[in-house]
Amino acid sequence: MPRLTDARKELRRAQIAEAAVRCFGRNGLERTSIADITAESGLSAGSIYAHYRNKADLVQAAAREVLAKRAAVLGEYAASDAPPDPDELLTRLIAAIDPAEARVGVQTWGEATTDPVIRGIVVDMIDQMRAMLRDCVTAWLVKVEHQEPAAARERATPIAHRVSALYQAELLYTALRSPTEETAS
Template sequence: MREASLPKLSQARQELRRQQILQAAMRCFVRNGMGRTSVADITAESGLSAGSIYTHFASKAEIVQATAQDLLERRLTALAGFVGEARLPSPAQLLRHLADGISRDEARVGLQAWGEATTDPVMCGNVVATTDGMRDAIAAHCEVWLVAVKGHEASVARSRAAGLAAQLMAVYQGLIVRKALFGTTDAADETFIADAADRFA
């Protein structure tokens, strides 16, 4: 007698389940940390069965990597959306938007992901690739801004944009650390952001 086959989830339903798992993992990582969170914790938090969890992820390491990747990609999407909607924001406005757009919980998990990246080659590759993508997107915007607003020649703007993007990424990462630890940024950061954005302009 043939066993009845289980109905396959649609692609949309699979993605919803996957996001449900990642959101549950985020809550566990915020509450307990990545190191102290088990697959059983994530299973209980998600309300799904262990089988459902392992249908989407083969191990806790895969969940950790996917959670970090999802977080980083959402930051990159937010950056692209802001640049597309705003009327040529300055580099300082761009950085402020990014800093304001990340919650303390996201910052705390992001900081944990950076820690994991120091010992996990796969995590390191994901973090580096997405961070490089964000820096490149910032550089592309800064190049347009330097030509349109500051009147630089394209070749000069391209060179200065690369330096400015590296500076802005360093400040942004510092702001994530501050938000993760203290829950907010302070007034001194506003001056720091403006100085960093103007240095190469």
């Protein structure tokens, strides 16, 4: 059997992580089995285990997959000549919420209350998201509000914390909406 290139391995890992997100969103973390993920991805269990040691690794990969999407968007905002102000930033983030990903996020938060491995993943993801939001708000303060970078970064920290909290509240709200409500909006 030919060996997978590094690029192909990353594509396969992403394929598995995306299938895991769909399964977790549909069935929940606890009720999703590796067999569900193999069926969803179209790959064998052996292929899944060649890329991930266990379900916790898949949860981490799924969380990172979702965070990577947010990171790309936030990076574009921060790099633009006129980054969005915090209100517009929050509006854009909320508009981009995927209901299935929101359900996975909330389920993961729930698991984090009793599983130290999942807790570590969640804390890491929240910290990374806040850091990206801080960078975006700092860019807005520097480029649009013309503040000095050091002062802007200090001022951006509590603003990013509030934007993060409001975003998480919207994720929870979205996760709790029924599929019927999702299609009606």
